[in-house]
Amino acid sequence: MRIDVLTLFPAMFESPLSYSILKRAQESDIVEIVLTDIRDFATDRYRKVDDKPYGGGPGMVMMPGPVFDCFEYVEKLSPEKGRVILLTPQGQKFDQKKAVELSKEKRLILIAGRYEGFDERIRIGLCAEQISIGDFVLSGGELAAMVIVDAVVRLLAGALGDEGSAGDDSFSEGLLEYPQYTRPEVFRDMKVPEVLLSGDHEKIARWRRQMALERTKKHRPDLLKNNF
Ligand code: ADE
Numbered sequence: 001m002r003i004d005v006l007t008l009f010p011a012m013f014e015s016p017l018s019y020s021i022l023k024r025a026q027e028s029d030i031v032e033i034v035l036t037d038i039r040d041f042a043t044d045r046y047r048k049v050d051d052k053p054y055g056g057g058p059g060m061v062m063m064p065g066p067v068f069d070c071f072e073y074v075e076k077l078s079p080e081k082g083r084v085i086l087l088t089p090q091g092q093k094f095d096q097k098k099a100v101e102l103s104k105e106k107r108l109i110l111i112a113g114r115y116e117g118f119d120e121r122i123r124i125g126l127c128a129e130q131i132s133i134g135d136f137v138l139s140g141g142e143l144a145a146m147v148i149v150d151a152v153v154r155l156l157a158g159a160l161g162d163e164g165s166a167g168d169d170s171f172s173e174g175l176l177e178y179p180q181y182t183r184p185e186v187f188r189d190m191k192v193p194e195v196l197l198s199g200d201h202e203k204i205a206r207w208r209r210q211m212a213l214e215r216t217k218k219h220r221p222d223l224l225k226n227n228f
Pocket of ligand 1: 087088131132136137
């Protein structure tokens with residue numbers, strides 16, 4: 001997979017992309033992540049990318065020119081057309097189902113905005129899908145783009161390596177994940193449930209399913225309503 005990110009702050013991505021699964025996935029060519037600075041497409045000598053909103057009001061709005069020019073440049077960097085996503089709190093809510101859907105694409109082009117928002121002609125003209133990572137407002141789309149990159153890349157074949165598969169993750173079956181334990185067998189008087197030491201794989205699978213159901217019922221009953 002190739003992921004292009006259009007952003008005013010490419011440096012914000014350096015640390016999250018340099019550790020653990022995201023780092024290894026890039027090193028082993030499972031994903032190529034390319035950052036492009038929207039400010040490089042500003043046309044005036046102050047490298048201006050935002051301006052006051054028509055009609056008045058607080059804050060600044062992302063100008064369409066630099067975003068369009070940046071997008072048209074990035075689009076041509078690879079023959080694969082790609083799925084274009086604008087990060088905005090006005091978008092459709094991101095969830096595990098969407099992560100799985102996006103992980104099947106060959107190319108994603110993520111556009112992270114700043115300020116009070118995008119000039120509406122960016123939304124209209126780029127025909128981008130709009131995605132929000134939750135009902136709260138971030139200072140910009142960068143963290144949202146990172147969340148999507150992380151959730152998608154770990155689903156790519158080979159990305160988790162020895163750490164196992166994403167199949168048991170919370171939400172992968174519409175349920176929260178079952179409780180996990182590792183050594184020691186007893187920690188501060190809390191014992192690992194007997195069933196997990198039994199070696200009976202069928203019994204363990206049943207117990208885990210039961211625990212996942214109970215946990216979901218207790219903490220996220222909305223998930224059960226949606227899926228069963
Ligand atoms: N930009 C600002 N807030 C956001 C959110 N919740 N999701 C995606 N992009 C955003």
